[in-house]
Amino acid sequence: xxxxxxxxxxxxxxxxxxxxxxxxxxxxxxxxxxxxxxxxxxxxxxxxxxxxxxxxxxxxxxxxxxxxxxxxxxxxxxxxxxxxxxxxxxxxxxxxxxxxxxxxxxxxxxxxxxxxxxxxxxxxxxxxxxxxxxxxxxxxxxxxxxxxxxxxxxxxxxxxxxxxxxxxxxxxxxxxxxxxxxxxxxxxxxxxxxxxxxxxxxxxxxxxxxxxxxxxxxxxxxxxxxxxxxxxxxxxxxxxxxxxxxxxxxxxxxxxxxxxxxxxxxxxxxxxxxxxxxxxxxxxxxxxxxxxxxxxxxxxxxxxxxxxxxxxxxxxxxxxxxxxxxxxxxxxxxxxxxxxxxxxxxxxxxxxxxxxxxxxxxxxxxxxxxxxxxxxxxxxxxxxxxxxxxxxxxxxxxxxxxxxxxxxxxxxxxxxxxxxxxxxxxxxxxxxxxxxxxxxxxxxxxxxxxxxxxxxxxxxxxxxxxxx
Amino acid sequence: xxxxxxxxxxxxxxxxxxxxxxxxxxxxxxxxxxxxxxxxxxxxxxxxxxxxxxxxxxxxxxxxxxxxxxxxxxxxxxxxxxxxxxxxxxxxxxxxxxxxxxxxxxxxxxxxxxxxxxxxxxxxxxxxxxxxxxxxxxxxxxxxxxxxxxxxxxxxxxxxxxxxxxxxxxxxxxxxxxxxxxxxxxxxxxxxxxxxxxxxxxxxxxxxxxxxxxxxxxxxxxxxxxxxxxxxxxxxxxxxxxxxxxxxxxxxxxxxxxxxxxxxxxxxxxxxxxxxxxxxxxxxxxxxxxxxxxxxxxxxxxxxxxxxxxxxxxxxxxxxxxxxxxxxxxxxxxxxxxxxxxxxxxxxxxxxxxxxxxxxxxxxxxxxxxxxxxxxxxxxxxxxxxxxxxxxxxxxxxxxxxxxxxxxxxxxxxxxxxxxxxxxxxxxxxxxxxxxxxxxxxxxxxxxxxxxxxxxxxxxxxxxxxxxxxxxxxxxxx
Numbered sequence: 001x002x003x004x005x006x007x008x009x010x011x012x013x014x015x016x017x018x019x020x021x022x023x024x025x026x027x028x029x030x031x032x033x034x035x036x037x038x039x040x041x042x043x044x045x046x047x048x049x050x051x052x053x054x055x056x057x058x059x060x061x062x063x064x065x066x067x068x069x070x071x072x073x074x075x076x077x078x079x080x081x082x083x084x085x086x087x088x089x090x091x092x093x094x095x096x097x098x099x100x101x102x103x104x105x106x107x108x109x110x111x112x113x114x115x116x117x118x119x120x121x122x123x124x125x126x127x128x129x130x131x132x133x134x135x136x137x138x139x140x141x142x143x144x145x146x147x148x149x150x151x152x153x154x155x156x157x158x159x160x161x162x163x164x165x166x167x168x169x170x171x172x173x174x175x176x177x178x179x180x181x182x183x184x185x186x187x188x189x190x191x192x193x194x195x196x197x198x199x200x201x202x203x204x205x206x207x208x209x210x211x212x213x214x215x216x217x218x219x220x221x222x223x224x225x226x227x228x229x230x231x232x233x234x235x236x237x238x239x240x241x242x243x244x245x246x247x248x249x250x251x252x253x254x255x256x257x258x259x260x261x262x263x264x265x266x267x268x269x270x271x272x273x274x275x276x277x278x279x280x281x282x283x284x285x286x287x288x289x290x291x292x293x294x295x296x297x298x299x300x301x302x303x304x305x306x307x308x309x310x311x312x313x314x315x316x317x318x319x320x321x322x323x324x325x326x327x328x329x330x331x332x333x334x335x336x337x338x339x340x341x342x343x344x345x346x347x348x349x350x351x352x353x354x355x356x357x358x359x360x361x362x363x364x365x366x367x368x369x370x371x372x373x374x375x376x377x378x379x380x381x382x383x384x385x386x387x388x389x390x391x392x393x394x395x396x397x398x399x400x401x402x403x404x405x406x407x408x409x410x411x412x413x414x415x416x417x418x419x420x421x422x423x424x425x426x427x428x429x430x431x432x433x434x435x436x437x438x439x440x441x442x443x444x445x446x447x448x449x450x451x452x453x454x455x456x457x458x459x460x461x462x463x464x465x466x467x468x
Numbered sequence: 469x470x471x472x473x474x475x476x477x478x479x480x481x482x483x484x485x486x487x488x489x490x491x492x493x494x495x496x497x498x499x500x501x502x503x504x505x506x507x508x509x510x511x512x513x514x515x516x517x518x519x520x521x522x523x524x525x526x527x528x529x530x531x532x533x534x535x536x537x538x539x540x541x542x543x544x545x546x547x548x549x550x551x552x553x554x555x556x557x558x559x560x561x562x563x564x565x566x567x568x569x570x571x572x573x574x575x576x577x578x579x580x581x582x583x584x585x586x587x588x589x590x591x592x593x594x595x596x597x598x599x600x601x602x603x604x605x606x607x608x609x610x611x612x613x614x615x616x617x618x619x620x621x622x623x624x625x626x627x628x629x630x631x632x633x634x635x636x637x638x639x640x641x642x643x644x645x646x647x648x649x650x651x652x653x654x655x656x657x658x659x660x661x662x663x664x665x666x667x668x669x670x671x672x673x674x675x676x677x678x679x680x681x682x683x684x685x686x687x688x689x690x691x692x693x694x695x696x697x698x699x700x701x702x703x704x705x706x707x708x709x710x711x712x713x714x715x716x717x718x719x720x721x722x723x724x725x726x727x728x729x730x731x732x733x734x735x736x737x738x739x740x741x742x743x744x745x746x747x748x749x750x751x752x753x754x755x756x757x758x759x760x761x762x763x764x765x766x767x768x769x770x771x772x773x774x775x776x777x778x779x780x781x782x783x784x785x786x787x788x789x790x791x792x793x794x795x796x797x798x799x800x801x802x803x804x805x806x807x808x809x810x811x812x813x814x815x816x817x818x819x820x821x822x823x824x825x826x827x828x829x830x831x832x833x834x835x836x837x838x839x840x841x842x843x844x845x846x847x848x849x850x851x852x853x854x855x856x857x858x859x860x861x862x863x864x865x866x867x868x869x870x871x872x873x874x875x876x877x878x879x880x881x882x883x884x885x886x887x888x889x890x891x892x893x894x895x896x897x898x899x900x901x902x903x904x905x906x907x908x909x910x911x912x913x914x915x916x917x918x919x920x921x922x923x924x925x926x927x928x929x930x931x932x933x934x935x936x937x938x939x940x941x942x943x944x945x946x
Contacts, residue, residue: 038922042733045528045562049553050922052534052820054519071515073536086514093590095509095598124531124556132560144736146921176736183735251611252649325511326503326615384857386870386890387653392946394868394890396861417859417866417892419946444923463944464866464892 006031007165009057009075010157016084017061018159025088026062026103028158030283030322031055031075035120036446038148039127041175044135046128058283058322061087067097071322101306103160104285104316112166112280116192119169120151130173130198137202138177141209145175149193150446156285164287166280170449171196172442176399177205182215182412184208184357185379185399187230189442189449191277207357208378212400215412217465224374224432225460226367226404232452233441234380234395235422236269236334242388243423244271244293244301246308246319247328253388254302255423261298262423264431266339269294271303271331273318276440278333278447284320291317293331297428305329332443335451338363339434358402358409363435364454369407370433371456375416376402376409386419394419394463417464425457432456471496472634474538475626478522481547483628487524487554489567490547491627493777494520494538495819500586502593503615507602509594510613519819524550528565529557534820566804568811570780572630577774578637580767581670585618585640588671596674600644600683607687609646615664616642616674617915619927623777631779639770639927641666641913642674646687648694655693655887657686657872658854661711666913666927669768689873692885699874699889701943705846706891707839707936709853712871713832714912714930720895721753721760722830722928724864725787727798727806729825738919739862742895743793745806751793754899757835757935760788762797762813764828770913771830771929773815777823780812787830791900799825817924824920831931835905839934842904849877850942852889868892868944891942898937906933 009031017027037051057080060069068091072083127147135143150170157163173196174187185208186201227235248254255262273288274280281287284306292300304312305320308329319329358376359365368376383395394417401413424430435453442449475492482490496518503510520543521534531554535546597614604612618640625633643664647656656662659682667673708716728734729741743751753760764772764782775781778800787795798806799814802825816823843851857870874889875882909931917926 036922039557040921041560042735043562043731044560046557046560047530047562047733048532048822048824048921049530049557050532050534050822051549051553052521054534054536054820056517068512068514070513071517073517073519075536083516086516090512090514090590093594094512095594097509099508124553125559128556128559135560142732144732146736148921174736178735185736253611253647253654323511323513381862382859384859384870386857386888386946389649389654390652390946394857394859394870394944396859396866398862415861415866417861417868419868419944421946424946444921461946464868 006033006153006155010155013057013059013080013084014157014159016080020084021061021063021088026159028060028103028285030058030154030156032152032154035151037127038146039124039131040146041131042144044143046131049124057083059083059087061091062100063088063091065096066091066094067100068094099307099311101310103158104162104306105160106162107287109164109166110274110280110287110289112274113191113277115167115169115277119149119171119193122149122193126193130196133198134175134202137199138206141177141179141206143175143177143202147173148446152279154279156281158285162285164281164285168279168447169277170446173198173201174442175201175205177209179209179213182209182212183399184212185230187441189440204360207360208400211357212412215414217414220462220464222459222461224371225457226364226371226374226376227455228364228378229439229452229454230379230441231377232336232455233450234383236336236450236452238383238391238393238422240331240334242385242391244303245328245330246302246304246312248388249302250308250311255389255391256299256302258299258301261428263294263297263426264428265297266431266434267294267297267426268337270335270337271333272335273333275333275335276449282318282320283322283324284316286316286318286320288318303329303331332448335438336453338436338438338453358400363437367433367435367454367456368404368409371404372406374404375413376404391422392419393422414465416462418461419463420461425460430458432458469538469540471538471624472626472632474520474543475624477540477543478520478547479626479628481544482522482524482551485548485551487526487551489525489628490522492520492522493816493819494624495621497619497621497818498586499619501615501617502597504597504601506605506612507598509598520546521816521819522546522550523822524554525565526551526554527558528561528563529554531557532822565801567800568803568809570800574632577635579668579772581638583671585638585671586620600679603683604644604646604687607684608648608691609687610649611647612687614644616640625779627779633775633779635774637668637773638670639666639668640671640673644679644683646690648690650694655690656856657690659686661854666770666915667768668770668772693873693887696885696887699850699886699943703939703941705849705936705938706940706942707842707846707849707851707877707934709934710908710910710932711912712853712855713935714932715855715858717831717930717932718914718928719858719860720864720867722827724895725796726825727796727802731802731805737921742863742865749794752791753788753793753896754791755902756791757902757905758788758791758899759833760830761833762787762795762828762830766829766911766929769829769911769929770915770927771828776812776814777816778811778814783812797825797827815926817926821924826926827917827928829911829929829931831911832933834907834909834933837904837906839906839908842906842934842936843877843882844880845904846877846936847879850886850889851875851877851882852891865895867895888945889942890944891940892944893940901938902935903938904936906935909933
């Protein structure tokens with residue numbers, strides 16, 4: 001299938017709706033071809049190695065004031081006709097949809113980053129070789145993780161005359177090295193597979209695993225913390241899904257109050273879908289663009305699709321997703337901006353001793369240097385929301401925690417459970433420092449990423465140790 | 469070309485390209501869901517997907533490829549690509565791979581279904597959700613939500629050992645939730661479970677839930693929770709309702725006994741397990757009341773099937789017997805690696821995904837008591853039910869759960885409603901503290917179990933009944 005065929009298929013689906021549903025029927029269709037591959041390793045060997053070449057059609061129709069959606073993988077003429085017929089039939093049997101916002105009008109598609117063809121067509125050998133480099137660089141420690149590549153080619157068309165086409169690629173690598181039950185991690189998301197250095201990541205994970213050995217248990221309580229980018233990515237993800245989601249905002253389930261200084265002045269959060277190789281339009285065909293959600297501590301916006309935008313008297317911000325009527329529009333390419341003027345990398349102190357490999361970059365070292373007593377946290381795990389409005393979250397640390405005393409990492413600590421309100425932890429006066437460089441972290445789904453620098457917070461509420 | 473023909477062609481092409489074993493699954497799935505909010509249908513989706521996934525074993529290395537095209541040429545190309553990928557895996561080899569023997573059978577199987585859920589008129593299904601969400605809104609809910617989901621899946625499985633199995637599994641279920649929003653927080657009540665109860669059944673399951681009969685009550689309770697006293701912090705006797713205990717089993721037993729986790733295959737993502745195979749058969753997991761089975765043969769339970777996605781027949785096994793750990797969830801390759809003689813718990817969530825170790829129906833056998841007897845026997849404690857949040861560490865030891873509602877238990881009687889109830893603990897210590905267990909078992913269905921990379925969503929079942937646990941830490945808050 002070529003780009004032309006995806007565009008033609010999307011147009012064909014819209015035309016079928018017009019033919020079978022009448023001239024008043026409104027329709028939008030997205031046709032996406034995907035080549036996804038993931039090479040997974042454990043116990044330092046590749047144990048799962050998968051790829052898929054798929055095509056999918058998403059269709060939404062609005063007819064006689066009623067709305068239904070459908071999808072499928074069958075793109076033959078009969079398959080498309082069946083999809084259109086059953087979606088139209090479903091719409092006619094539905095109750096009226098008074099909130100239907102109408103279709104996106106014709107609009108130019110924003111420019112997107114050029115696709116790296118080598119990544120789009122990467123072979124399994126190339127992923128395996130990066131895994132091999134990761135394993136070799138771990139110096140004999142047991143390793144586990146994955147290397148993945150993804151390529152999506154997608155066309156949009158609607159019956160209002162709007163159409164768009166785009167491609168996206170992503171390469172990601174995420175791995176751990178293990179020593180006596182202590183794990184160290186390294187992960188990256190990139191636009192080019194060639195930007196992923198398995199050896200560099202493996203060495204980093206191994207250094208952290210070595211530094212995580214022989215952990216001690218600390219009592220629960222409030223601790224000053226330095227979060228590395230992997231941990232900050234979890235903050236961004238929960239802020240996005242539960243806070244900057246226009247549906248949850250309209251339902252008063254979000255903490256977000258646009259115009260209010262809800263965060264520390266150091267916090268600026270931007271959703272930047274075209275900051276990486278992403279599709280240039282959303283599920284409704286609206287062009288995607290950067291959206292500042294928090295500017296110097298003041299909440300500026302929440303994300304909208306056409307439905308939540310219409311309800312709020314605002315425009316769509318280009319965040320429609322399939323299933324969005326239920327889950328709401330979600331920003332999925334968030335970047336927490338790094339510190340503009342420092343802390344300069346040069347002021348960071350090297351950590352020495354048994355925990356010497358805990359700090360793997362100068363930004364984090366600089367933040368650690370300012371902590372009298374606190375914890376360095378690499379990663380957060382299994383975070384779940386206790387209350388969406390206050391965004392109180394519980395979860396655990398993972399892949400390395402260390403005690404910091406007088407600006408130096410002194411020893412490894414066993415994992416801790418926390419229960420904390422994310423907006424409160426990032427509130428005015430709570431951010432004591434940011435690294436300069438935002439590091440892009442992959443999500444579980446390709447095309448979704450979270451970019452963050454290391455972050456120093458005044459307080460984090462740990463509510464339990466590894467023993468309970 | 470039939471679905472069996474396509475699967476056979478893929479397997480043969482994989483063998484021709486150098487695989488020593490191959491299997492292929494063709495899956496056809498129809499999915500329908502509807503959500504409603506505050507008396508309006510919010511979203512109706514109907515999907516249909518068909519494709520083929522083929523798995524090839526070359527030496528000690530696996531490869532997998534999936535395509536949505538069932539033509540002979542596409543199936544053969546998929547088989548060749550799976551083998552080529554397996555050869556690439558050999559660049560970073562793992563230990564040798566064996567498969568525990570499974571009789572190669574030709575068989576058909578179908579789940580029970582009295583009322584075809586896709587045959588029920590959309591208007592009837594829509595009216596149900598519209599009516600119950602309107603009732604909840606009228607009784608004080610700020611957000612009144614209802615949904616149902618239906619999956620109708622047919623699979624055709626072929627292996628190079630001679631398996632030829634087709635299965636049709638129909639699953640459905642639904643539920644309702646009422647959310648009330650206060651100044652600083654939200655409170656939610658659901659029936660019978662947040663996002664519903666599910667099984668391998670027809671629409672009769674949704675009818676049996678009698679959503680309309682519970683709509684007003686849960687709406688009023690969600691409103692009342694906003695002003696209820698908070699769950700006190702401290703150690704106390706904890707009584708869990710069956711729905712919450714089902715998730716407790718899922719998270720702290722079901723995942724812990726997955727053999728792929730025990731072997732380290734999920735170390736970087738889902739995690740490992742605190743269980744050590746050397747202790748299989750001897751480790752005390754819980755009290756003597758704790759009898760956990762792995763049973764994909766339970767009619768109507770969400771984790772039921774005739775054969776798993778490696779062609780192993782559904783068989784009931786013990787996982788924990790009289791409190792002692794005795795069994796695992798395994799696949800053919802992981803079982804061989806662990807020197808066990810059974811697999812039977814490997815499934816994929818669709819044709820484009822690799823089959824992997826998944827829970828089937830993992831649940832507690834009934835105990836000797838009733839919930840009312842447990843309450844009457846409790847002098848001072850808290851009863852909690854319906855899960856609201858869940859979190860557990862990567863070894864499946866340290867957990868914290870939040871529930872929608874708690875009730876104070878004083879001198880054997882149920883008292884005030886409590887808001888924001890949470891409890892936390894360490895898996896084996898918690899299970900060893902279980903001293904009363906009800907006989908009122910329900911096979912709860914969990915249709916959202918995430919695992920694997922790329923991610924897969926599993927459908928699992930968990931027979932569970934109310935139970936009491938002693939000296940549990942409750943009331944954890946920010």
